[in-house]
Amino acid sequence: MPEHAETPDSPHSAAPVDAPVILSNAVGSFPWSVFAERHPALIRKVRDAFPYGPEQHRALDALLKSSTEGVIEPLGAQAADREQWDAWGQEHFGRSWFDVPFLWAESYWYRQLLEAVEYFVPGPWKGIDPFRPFKLAELDTPEADEELAALDELAKRPVEDQEQALLHGSLWGNRADLGFRLAAKEGEPTVDSPLVANDGESLRALFAGGTLCLVADNAGRELIPDLLLIDHLLLHHRVGRAALHIKPYPYYVSDATTADVLDALRRLAAAKGAAADSGHRLWSALTDGRLVVRAHPFSCAPLPYADMPDDLRQEFAEADVTIMKGDLNYRRLIGDRLWPATTPFAVPTAYFPGPVAALRTLKSDVIVGLDARTESALVAAEDQRWRTSGTHALIQVRS
Numbered sequence: 105m106p107e108h109a110e111t112p113d114s115p116h117s118a119a120p121v122d123a124p125v126i127l128s129n130a131v132g133s134f135p136w137s138v139f140a141e142r143h144p145a146l147i148r149k150v151r152d153a154f155p156y157g158p159e160q161h162r163a164l165d166a167l168l169k170s171s172t173e174g175v176i177e178p179l180g181a182q183a184a185d186r187e188q189w190d191a192w193g194q195e196h197f198g199r200s201w202f203d204v205p206f207l208w209a210e211s212y213w214y215r216q217l218l219e220a221v222e223y224f225v226p227g228p229w230k231g232i233d234p235f236r237p238f239k240l241a242e243l244d245t246p247e248a249d250e251e252l253a254a255l256d257e258l259a260k261r262p263v264e265d266q267e268q269a270l271l272h273g274s275l276w277g278n279r280a281d282l283g284f285r286l287a288a289k290e291g292e293p294t295v296d297s298p299l300v301a302n303d304g305e306s307l308r309a310l311f312a313g314g315t316l317c318l319v320a321d322n323a324g325r326e327l328i329p330d331l332l333l334i335d336h337l338l339l340h341h342r343v344g345r346a347a348l349h350i351k352p353y354p355y356y357v358s359d360a361t362t363a364d365v366l367d368a369l370r371r372l373a374a375a376k377g378a379a380a381d382s383g384h385r386l387w388s389a390l391t392d393g394r395l396v397v398r399a400h401p402f403s404c405a406p407l408p409y410a411d412m413p414d415d416l417r418q419e420f421a422e423a424d425v426t427i428m429k430g431d432l433n434y435r436r437l438i439g440d441r442l443w444p445a446t447t448p449f450a451v452p453t454a455y456f457p458g459p460v461a462a463l464r465t466l467k468s469d470v471i472v473g474l475d476a477r478t479e480s481a482l483v484a485a486e487d488q489r490w491r492t493s494g495t496h497a498l499i500q501v502r503s
């Protein structure tokens with residue numbers, strides 16, 4: 105068993121339980137680097153982006169110290185979601201951040217970051233998203249302009265080709281979330297390599313005029329292609345209705361919230377040509393209810409989807425297909441465990457209440473559904489770096 109994993113299962117987990125849960129305590133491992141390197145860099149970035157007062161700086165200092173060399177503390181008694189977090193994992197309080205499940209620890213770290221900047225505290229900073237400047241900056245780049253302008257050419261191609269291109273746009277839009285970029289070396293990642301698993305055709309076969317749930321990941325240059333894909337599917341009656349699941353509050357740096365959806369829609373509507381047309385159609389779809397935005401509290405839970413509450417389970421059960429975007433949703437979908445990479449995708453997703461697809465670039469150790477040849481070729485070329493480099497991607501489906 106790898107050093108940074110443990111077999112005892114979380115008391116919450118209803119998922120198959122054979123594979124060890126990932127921890128962060130092996131120095132030099134990917135999860136270790138998130139706590140030891142990525143989080144301190146993120147705190148620096150957030151401090152630089154806002155003129156926070158002395159109390160907030162002190163709280164950020166305390167979080168940095170606790171999460172690198174201290175232990176996990178409960179939320180303050182005044183926090184409205186304290187009971188919720190106790191229920192989600194009070195057994196982890198008092199332990200080192202590195203010694204509890206990586207998924208739980210990372211989620212709770214983001215909750216504590218919001219506490220430090222007073223995001224939930226009544227007062228002037230309430231509701232100020234510490235990541236918003238970075239998300240907005242992404243929408244205002246020459247690359248974003250080019251991507252939107254390319255839609256005019258795409259609109260001239262056959263509808264099938266458009267769908268294929270928009271699906272891949274949504275997939276590769278996941279490549280560079282801000283947390284990832286904080287860790288990546290200059291210029292990385294750049295290549296769209298062949299997919300390591302590609303169930304794209306099976307996914308497209310599930311677009312049969314019913315309901316799509318798209319569980320979004322990052323704002324900015326990932327959310328825009330997600331919205332363009334939804335617009336295309338609605339326009340061509342490939343789906344009749346879409347539910348876009350976003351986060352109820354800022355999370356994992358660049359994860360999309362309602363405010364980010366609105367920024368993306370405004371960005372589209374203010375563009376020219378086909379991009380603006382999409383923006384206006386999406387606006388109408390929201391107005392007439394063909395597109396709904398959902399911000400379920402479980403979207404920010406530190407747990408796998410195997411533990412989802414009944415109302416969410418019901419919603420996914422009623423969809424023709426649920427698309428899970430991104431790396432974190434993948435970890436939550438299959439469980440943040442060191443599965444053998446050749447485990448069939450259908451095994452850890454067997455609990456999911458309806459057809460489910462993952463669109464993900466590979467940015468953490470977790471993976472299933474590879475054929476043995478693909479895994480050997482990746483290992484021969486890159487040792488284990490392919491798991492976390494963000495240069496590989498997959499589409500996996502369980503119908």
Ligand SMILES: O=P(O)(O)OC[C@@]1(O)O[C@H](CO)[C@@H](O)[C@@H]1O
Pocket residue numbers: 138142210278281283284321322356429430431432433435467468
């Ligand atoms: O979910 P996303 O945006 O694709 O990726 C999130 C991520 O950058 O954050 C986690 C580590 O901090 C990993 O799951 C992954 O590397």
